[in-house]
Amino acid sequence: MTTRRSAASVNGQRAAHGDISVSVVNDALLQLTLTSAPAGPVDLGTDITYTWQLANTGLRAVSGVTLSGAPQVYIIAPIPQQNPGQRGVLKTGQVFPAGTLYTTSALGTAPLSASWSSTAPSPLTLATRVAFPVGGSLAAGATSSAIDMIVTVPNGIDASVQMDEIGDAFGTNFVGGSITDQSGDVASNNGDGNADFNEGYVAGAGHGVIQQTPLKKLGSVLVGPSGAPAAVGPTDNNDDYTNKAVNTGIAGREPGQGTDAAGTIVYTNTIQNTGNTSDTFTIDAPTVPAGFLVEVSTNGGTSYTTVSGGGSTTLAIAFASSANILVRITEPLGKTVLTGYDTIIRAASVATPAANNKTIDRLYTGFVRLDKAFSVANGTGVGAATDPVPNAVITYTITYTNVSTSNGDANCVKLTASNVVITEDGLAGTNNWGTYTTNSGAPSDSGSGSAVIVNATKYTDTIASLAAGASAVFTFKRSIN
Template identity: 55%
Template sequence: MLLRATLALAALCLWAAPALAQTAGGTQIQNRASATYSDGTSSYSVVSNTVTVTVANVSGLAITPDVGSVPNVVAGQSNVDFTFTVTNTGNYATQVRFLASGASVQLSGPATVQKAVIDVNNNGIDAGDTDILANASDVLSSSIAHNATLTVIVRVNVNAGASAGSTINVKLGDAATGGPTFDNQTANNSANEVRTSVPSGTTAPVNGESEARGDASTTVDNDAQLRLNLNAPAGPVALGSNITYTWSLDNTGARSASSQTLTNAPAGSNTGVFVIVPVPARTTFVSVTPPAGVTVLYSTSPLSSNPVTAATWTTTAPSPLSNTVRVAFNVGASLASGASATNMQFVVSVNTGINATNPIYEIGDAFGKNTVAASLTDQSGDLVVNKGDGNADFNEPRSGVDPLSATQGFQLPTTLTQAGNVLIGPSGAPAAVGPTDNNDDYTNKSVAPAAIAGLSHLDTLGAAASVDFTNTVQNTGNADDTFTLTAPTVPAGFTVAISTNGGTSFTTVSGGGSTTLAVAFGSSANIIVRVTAPAGSAVLQSGGFSTAIRATSGISNTQKNDTLDNLYTGFLKLVKSFTVINGTTFGAATDPVPGADIEYTVTYSNVSTGGGGAGCVNLVASSIVISEDGTAVPNNWAATTTQITSPAPSDSNGGTITDGTTNGAVTAATTWLKDAAGTLNPGVSKAFVFRRRIN
């Protein structure tokens, strides 16, 4: 009967444990009844025997919070504490068991557990606490009175790469039933439990050991997020003119951005949230206009120097301004969440004499720190926050040209006004000027000697003959250009072809054809022009056959230049004439009678054109030797005439006339005269004159 009463009381206590104040285990409950009665005369009293009930031990355990929370965190934050209260809800003093190797602590989300302890002295984590994370075996707490508590602190570090919106959850214990509190559950030796453990010498609880579970979560916020924006004009912008860049800096994160320190900047200006912009290549710094509250610093340190730790900064603009390499805007000690610093203007001048093919590129870097004192940087050119390499130079990809970088922004382009221009002229002399201007400069060349051997000015070519001319095309515009090559003037019946690859292949341009030639800014390139004269072309034609070769800019098709390639079918013309001088008494004064003299005149002319300036290619006849051999077929005058020595043979060009046989002086016996006439420039005619007397 006593055993049944004891068990019934234990069951009642177990059921009521969460809600009622519990009688301590081992408490003896005694009960003795008394009664009075009468026999009609006397009154009597009586007592019963005393019965004793001893209260059984009943275990119970609660862990709070349940579905609790701690303040939001940011990526990279350390020492985030999750605090749990463990309460002995049983009716006797017991210990709490934490499993070996921190198994009683469960973490999910982008974080790691740094420490887990029983806070023995309730003053936070310190050296006196009991470690339940690195414990090689189970840890038992000290004995806890019923309704007493102990504190457990789980400290975590948030991963640096934790994404905003991520949840970090810590569970202490793993009771799976009894929700929503998951307290006072029968322990089942599960893998991550926290449970009671009856102390040595203490009667075991009638309901076995109890376990519980608590959990708390936090959410990862966006920390400070810097986004640097650049308004760069699209262009085109003329060389020598200004480009105005406008910068703004936004903090799109949930926390304020704090200050960064420039190592080598003046005190008072060296700390803040900075926008640092380099002066673009091929430009010169002009001015900067900061908005109210923003201060400006200048650096002449090379772009290779780290802008934060190595570059030297001043608050005074360099002299001259052209020495400026970087400019820094200090937007203030912090930049609040959702705030922006706007309208920071930066003006540069585009240098003259540069290649306008390539745009001017600009990019900037923002610098600050977040709430965990980690450095922040962002580069302009894209919309991604906190993305940059922090070097404030130009090693980043170019927008529209290079692929996206995972760690950098984009350089933004401003195109330049391109002006095409061109010169074409003789080989190596594209700027040559002809008799009039640089559209009639020329190259004079003759067909091969074999093509005209034995022919006079009265003859024509027996077969087609070609001459290759080398012309030089110079890009005098301000950008890379592709020039169209044509032949607007071609002699009738002639064929003109152009090679732009050194003679490997030719494109016919006579008859309206064309070809193209790409020439880089400031460069020149040679072409080969092959002019073919058809059979039947006149030999030794005065002025030759002129072909105009034209180069036209692809950038500005109104810009063009011509050069003349003049083909000659020989260029030294000999014209023989005679005059009879009859001093005899026979016949008229000009009758060729025996004893009369025949005066032969050989007029030799350079039929090529001249008059051009430096660079034009002339045909100068040199080492001229005129031969008059009276014995060479078809000549027969040696046998029928005698040389007159007075007047002596003469040459208006000052040539030396000798006896062709003896190389000595001309005598009456001379039958072969040689005139070493020397040199004859274009367009010049001279005469060789000698007399013979008819035998």
């Protein structure tokens, strides 16, 4: 602009005068640009290329600042990171401009106050920022060459949290004042001088804008017995199981008969989020025995949702976390005793619907079977070899069997019968052998049971533990009077 002095007299005197012209021009103006590729979502374990470019949009040159050695105009880039979460890793083998510097100083340290070295730290995971020189000065209207920085996204991180990046540019203006700009907006000389990821995601005066790259979310899930979602069944981790047995409707019922009362059992299953992101899981029961009612609680039993008949419920589970569900199964009366009934519980990822896993909650209508048999040995010389004549010996055998499944790994929940007592009383119920026979020898057990004579007409066999699938024989003998 041009300023002129008035020619009018002052205090009655006329002064000599002339014209004074002053030109006002923009000083140096930094504008830092950041682009990245791919745009995302990016797979974990793969690379993101961040490209930096610095322009001087002012009318005077930008001079450098001193970090280490001669003054330079710098682009300072923190290593991209999640917020909250982990930092990426500089890819090895990159070629950066001559004079590139590295620091391991914490991000809370202002860039111009950090300790810088021309030698990359070992390992590279220690690097917190990289300083790229663009020259001792940057002329008015000039733009630096593009500088690529390749960063590897770590594996094993929560993909629901994006990778953040923002950078700073530093220089001095014509009158020696420090100037800085941050990436992410179109304003020049707009930065807080410390790109430490607290600048936010919305443009504003005094700071740039954090640029985000989304990560690819891959759902994965395991569901299994309580505390063992990775349990493996006879085939794989889709047929692991939890075995339980009702104690209602089975008393006095013989093999092949039906239960005479309904029964209900509550199972605990554990769902583990094995995907790379926080996820929600759909829980249903694709296989339910006829007539059974299956309900699922995701809140510790406060409420239940019916999933038999095609119903489902959902449960949100954070990244790398697990949660328990309760499965309440009601068996109607009339079901065959000593039988296992399978309900399949399935958990499916919402993030990746094809990712699902199954477990079996198996309900047994009793699981210890007794089969009694006898044989006659006649060595008296009177009658045939198996004729029940006086002094012939009757051998009674009671085969006891835990009919529940025993296959699958140790994490499958199996049924073990404890403190089983088999009583044979020759005077009880419809038995009459106590009246017409006499004990012959000591009773025995082919397994671990302890068979004893209680009195002249009564025996017991006590089995401390009967594992799934195990079987043994309790034997006693009687001589016919």
